[in-house]
Amino acid sequence: MTPGRKRVLLTAAILTAVALAFYVGIFLLVSWRHP
Amino acid sequence: MSHESHDNHGEHHPSGLMRWVTTTNHKDIGTLYLLFSLLMFFIGGSFAMVIRAELFKPGMQIVDPVVFNQLTTMHALIMIFGAIMPAFVGLANWMIPIMIGAPDMALPRMNNWSFWILPFAFTLLLGTLLMPGGGPAGGWTMYPPLMLQTGTAFPFVIFAVHMMGISSVMGAINIVVTILNLRAPKMTLLKMPLFVWSWFITAYLLIAVMPVLAGAVTMLLTDKYFGTSFFNAAGGGDPVMFQHIFWFFGHPEVYIMILPAFGIVSEILPTFARKPLFGYESMVYAVASIAFLSFIVWAHHMFTVGMPLAGELFFMFTTMLIAVPTGVKVFNWTATLWKGSLTFETPMLFALAFLFLFTIGGFSGVMCAIVPADFQYQDSYFVVAHFHYVLVTGAAFAIMGAVYYWLPKWTGHMYNETAGKWHFWMSTIWVNVLFFPQHFLGLAGMPRRIPDYPVQFTDLNMLSSIGGFLFGASQLIFLYVVISCIRGGAKAPAKVWEGAKGLEWHLPSPPPYHSFTTPPDAEIWAHPYRD
Numbered sequence: 001m002t003p004g005r006k007r008v009l010l011t012a013a014i015l016t017a018v019a020l021a022f023y024v025g026i027f028l029l030v031s032w033r034h035p
Numbered sequence: 036m037s038h039e040s041h042d043n044h045g046e047h048h049p050s051g052l053m054r055w056v057t058t059t060n061h062k063d064i065g066t067l068y069l070l071f072s073l074l075m076f077f078i079g080g081s082f083a084m085v086i087r088a089e090l091f092k093p094g095m096q097i098v099d100p101v102v103f104n105q106l107t108t109m110h111a112l113i114m115i116f117g118a119i120m121p122a123f124v125g126l127a128n129w130m131i132p133i134m135i136g137a138p139d140m141a142l143p144r145m146n147n148w149s150f151w152i153l154p155f156a157f158t159l160l161l162g163t164l165l166m167p168g169g170g171p172a173g174g175w176t177m178y179p180p181l182m183l184q185t186g187t188a189f190p191f192v193i194f195a196v197h198m199m200g201i202s203s204v205m206g207a208i209n210i211v212v213t214i215l216n217l218r219a220p221k222m223t224l225l226k227m228p229l230f231v232w233s234w235f236i237t238a239y240l241l242i243a244v245m246p247v248l249a250g251a252v253t254m255l256l257t258d259k260y261f262g263t264s265f266f267n268a269a270g271g272g273d274p275v276m277f278q279h280i281f282w283f284f285g286h287p288e289v290y291i292m293i294l295p296a297f298g299i300v301s302e303i304l305p306t307f308a309r310k311p312l313f314g315y316e317s318m319v320y321a322v323a324s325i326a327f328l329s330f331i332v333w334a335h336h337m338f339t340v341g342m343p344l345a346g347e348l349f350f351m352f353t354t355m356l357i358a359v360p361t362g363v364k365v366f367n368w369t370a371t372l373w374k375g376s377l378t379f380e381t382p383m384l385f386a387l388a389f390l391f392l393f394t395i396g397g398f399s400g401v402m403c404a405i406v407p408a409d410f411q412y413q414d415s416y417f418v419v420a421h422f423h424y425v426l427v428t429g430a431a432f433a434i435m436g437a438v439y440y441w442l443p444k445w446t447g448h449m450y451n452e453t454a455g456k457w458h459f460w461m462s463t464i465w466v467n468v469l470f471f472p473q474h475f476l477g478l479a480g481m482p483r484r485i486p487d488y489p490v491q492f493t494d495l496n497m498l499s500s501i502g503g504f505l506f507g508a509s510q511l512i513f514l515y516v517v518i519s520c521i522r523g524g525a526k527a528p529a530k531v532w533e534g535a536k537g538l539e540w541h542l543p544s545p546p547p548y549h550s551f552t553t554p555p556d557a558e559i560w561a562h563p564y565r566d
Contacts, residue, residue, distance in 0.1 A: 004216065011211070011216060012209075015207075015242055016208060018243070019204050019242050019243075019245070022244070023249055025250075026246070027250055030254065030265055030276060
């Protein structure tokens with residue numbers, strides 16, 4: 001894998017993690033407000 | 036440009052239908068998105084025609100109230116998720132790689148997947164209209180408990196919304212990764228074209244808020260079928276909580292539909308004013324500020340639910356703050372025109388109409404931000420007028436301007452300028468006849484989302500409906516211009532517009548199937564926004 005390709009996949013992985021964090025986060029937030 | 040055309044030897048890609056199904060080429064996928072959004076524009080528009088026909092006079096004429104509610108809900112979902120957003124993603128796919136000197140999008144296979152989810156999502160969504168109990172009728176906001184009354188269609192709608200969200204998030208990730216990793220050497224972030232900048236920021240908004248919508252509708256699903264009580268007061272939940280979550284998504288969503296439009300207008304105005312854009316860096320910071328503010332204004336959509344005064348004041352002031360960076364942009368666009376050598380080709384006409392008419396939508400937005408005044412405007416036709424000025428004469432006009440601006444580049448043919456101007460003037464006249472009277476209807480007390488109304492609202496509704504029918508008919512001219520331009524026409528040069536700058540105009544029209552397989556020379560993309 002070229003360094004450029006590695007950087008592309010790393011950026012994509014970080015952004016995917018951010019999106020998933022928002023998805024999971026909203027459940028945690030709602031559960032915290034209404035245990 | 037000359038080194039591009041001989042890079043296409045040994046090209047092996049499928050032809051016919053399979054070319055489009057299996058394509059990983061950003062230009063093909065951009066075309067698919069744009070054609071898909073055009074189809075959705077006409078489907079969503081046909082629902083609007085039925086709505087306006089029903090509202091032409093008081094009493095029930097054409098559809099029963101249940102169908103009417105399904106049509107308003109579907110009109111919004113189709114236009115937002117099927118027409119406006121895919122059109123912008125199509126423009127991003129086509130233009131971002133060739134504006135930054137990249138060979139393609141960074142993740143081409145995911146790009147294919149992002150698009151091909153959409154036809155399935157919208158077939159599923161539209162298919163719910165044929166199910167027992169009909170399609171969703173609770174409005175695009177899907178508020179519980181009303182939304183939970185949807186019949187068989189409910190889980191299918193939720194699944195369709197998830198699919199649209201996944202498509203959007205994948206598209207957004209692709210755009211950010213492309214911009215961060217595939218720019219031509221020496222093209223620093225603050226040398227990127229403003230269309231690329233506006234999409235860069237929009238993509239972050241999408242990544243942050245589409246999962247929140249997905250979370251909210253997943254909770255609706257579990258509330259209905261799996262015994263949870265996220266939004267069920269009887270089980271200890273809170274229906275108003277859904278509104279907070281929805282609008283935490285929904286307000287940035289509004290900016291997702293307008294920030295790329297800002298980018299388009301910032302490309303078109305300098306070209307036809309033959310001047311660099313006034314205040315490039317302040318334009319970038321203004322877009323970033325608007326994006327940031329979009330996360331802290333959501334409750335202005337729900338001032339009347341009964342919030343603490345401190346909350347209402349906070350959301351009122353943050354909302355009004357948005358007028359500052361938006362004002363910077365309107366000022367900069369106006370200053371770009373000042374003493375320019377203006378010509379008025381169709382893309383310029385749409386950009387200028389955007390400047391005036393989007394600003395009307397902005398002003399009525401500031402009116403809605405004022406809490407005590409909003410108690411009168413809430414859920415009235417004033418709000419319908421406000422957001423249609425923002426989304427039709429704002430987002431849709433910018434998309435149409437962009438199509439006229441780049442269509443010769445995409446097809447290699449000049450479009451019919453006379454027909455384009457007819458389309459512009461018909462659209463601009465009738466869209467105002469359609470939506471301007473709705474301000475007065477709202478101020479006089481006509482609620483939104485009703486199939487019938489008291490007789491005192493008849494005259495303005497008739498006027499609005501006449502504007503609606505003629506605005507709808509005007510779009511057939513657009514269809515004619517696009518189809519005839521794809522089929523043929525005068526040969527377009529590489530640099531279609533005299534005042535155009537930027538990398539895309541250094542490629543032939545149409546560009547080769549693979550462009551910039553080697554990064555472009557630094558000197559050919561002289562920063563387009565500075566002398």
